[in-house]
Amino acid sequence: QRTRVLTPSLARYPEGIKWKFLEHKRKNFFKDWRKEMTNEEKSNITNLSKCDFNHMSQYFKAQSEARKQMSKEEKQKIKEENEQLLKEYGFCVMDNHRERIANFRIEPPGLFRGRGNHPKMGMLKRRIQGWGVFCDYSKVPPPPPGHRWKEVRHDNKVTWLVSWTENIQGSIKYIMLNPSSRIKGEKDWQKYETARRLKKCVDKIRNQYREDWKSKEMKVRQRAVALYFIDKLALRAGNEKEEGETADTVGCCSLRVEHINLHTEMDGQEYVVEFDFLGKDSIRYYNKVPVEKRVFKNLQLFMENKQPEDDLFDRLNTSILNKHLQDLMEGLTAKVFRTYNASVTLQQQLKELTAPDENIPAKILSYNRANRAVAILCNHQRAPPKTFEKSMMNLQTKIDAKKDQLANARRDLKSAKADAKVQRDAKSKKVVETKKKAVQRLEEQLMKLEVQATDREENKQIALGTSKLNYLDPRISVAWCKKWGIPIEKIYNKTQREKFAWAIDMADEDYEF
Numbered sequence: 001q002r003t004r005v006l007t008p009s010l011a012r013y014p015e016g017i018k019w020k021f022l023e024h025k026r027k028n029f030f031k032d033w034r035k036e037m038t039n040e041e042k043s044n045i046t047n048l049s050k051c052d053f054n055h056m057s058q059y060f061k062a063q064s065e066a067r068k069q070m071s072k073e074e075k076q077k078i079k080e081e082n083e084q085l086l087k088e089y090g091f092c093v094m095d096n097h098r099e100r101i102a103n104f105r106i107e108p109p110g111l112f113r114g115r116g117n118h119p120k121m122g123m124l125k126r127r128i129q130g131w132g133v134f135c136d137y138s139k140v141p142p143p144p145p146g147h148r149w150k151e152v153r154h155d156n157k158v159t160w161l162v163s164w165t166e167n168i169q170g171s172i173k174y175i176m177l178n179p180s181s182r183i184k185g186e187k188d189w190q191k192y193e194t195a196r197r198l199k200k201c202v203d204k205i206r207n208q209y210r211e212d213w214k215s216k217e218m219k220v221r222q223r224a225v226a227l228y229f230i231d232k233l234a235l236r237a238g239n240e241k242e243e244g245e246t247a248d249t250v251g252c253c254s255l256r257v258e259h260i261n262l263h264t265e266m267d268g269q270e271y272v273v274e275f276d277f278l279g280k281d282s283i284r285y286y287n288k289v290p291v292e293k294r295v296f297k298n299l300q301l302f303m304e305n306k307q308p309e310d311d312l313f314d315r316l317n318t319s320i321l322n323k324h325l326q327d328l329m330e331g332l333t334a335k336v337f338r339t340y341n342a343s344v345t346l347q348q349q350l351k352e353l354t355a356p357d358e359n360i361p362a363k364i365l366s367y368n369r370a371n372r373a374v375a376i377l378c379n380h381q382r383a384p385p386k387t388f389e390k391s392m393m394n395l396q397t398k399i400d401a402k403k404d405q406l407a408n409a410r411r412d413l414k415s416a417k418a419d420a421k422v423q424r425d426a427k428s429k430k431v432v433e434t435k436k437k438a439v440q441r442l443e444e445q446l447m448k449l450e451v452q453a454t455d456r457e458e459n460k461q462i463a464l465g466t467s468k469l470n471y472l473d474p475r476i477s478v479a480w481c482k483k484w485g486i487p488i489e490k491i492y493n494k495t496q497r498e499k500f501a502w503a504i505d506m507a508d509e510d511y512e513f
Contacts, residue, residue: 024122253321396453
């Protein structure tokens, strides 16, 4: 059971690093576990590979099975207990408004996973004790019996309610307000308004960095080319690593010579840059991008007399770039470029892909295709779900069955039309109309299933949720729904509708990002 928990999902990693770190993480776990052992246990338990966790595994499987076999009354009792906890701890009062708390339960003890190839994966996350918690409540709940809060702080300059320091990296964790809260909604609105301000000056910025490609100063040229990639490819600036993370992940400013290849001709295109590196969370970024000739020539210049492990932009770092971005526009960061380009891409794609005469399922497919264009731009990948093949087989079975039903219905309609020609009475005409409606209904159902299959297949390795929740101005989606009569719940689920309530109220069908 422990080994299973320690095995990360490795499908998204390049082959070269897939299996390289599992044994190291097992050692991390065993080292931490020995700290908890008595002297007798230490002398007996000396090798993790000789440990048998089958009893634990069977116990948890039995617990899981017991939960599945619960009676309706037992499930209802647990539900009521959880609702009572939610009423007691799941809300706070801010500025005389009752606000929902995102997650009022502190993380339980367990094994540390981390992101990417994290050197501390497998270490034990210890239970958080009452004395290790800071509170920012106006009305402080009682600490666990036998404990006290480390500090009760009243600070109107922070948005967190509770914080504590976890033991693995010494980082501070927080309990925050629910995404549907007023303060979260305001921050979201401000983020998208900042991106909209960029729209007003982005042409000037683009003209400026194009001029800077010809600068006599190498650092200005490097900064201009990096900004071009951040704008064109939605690359992150870099330095997103967690403290202590040793995975070889990079961003735009920290690219090395080995991360790009230059091709004067490739796939029928001139001046192509081939990128291959690990980005945030060790997700591989591979892309072949045609670039402008001056960018290509500058990259050749930046790579001269350098080794593969040397920095591509050796006169640039994220601090220099961020200072320059602030000079261009107040509040401008690399992420603002991602938000701007993601939102603009969605709006353009929706205009191009949405056909007025399509039915609702087809329009939703168009929306998901527009969303996918953004996810590809932002490199939001995922491993195909484990159940993908099985679910596609089940869906195909439904499609085949629906095709058979439709074929039978069409035969019935053809037979009814033949009878109506002979009999020429009102009753036979009514039968024809009934059969015709049955055929139309089955055609719509078949189309809906086929659209669903297409949607699943196209999205099996693309994560649509990240861009939809973090980079796309929700007012674009709301306006699109209102314009075409699409129920908003087809695009946003209940939780997302609560998060974007401000956008649903604010946007009309004519909204432009």
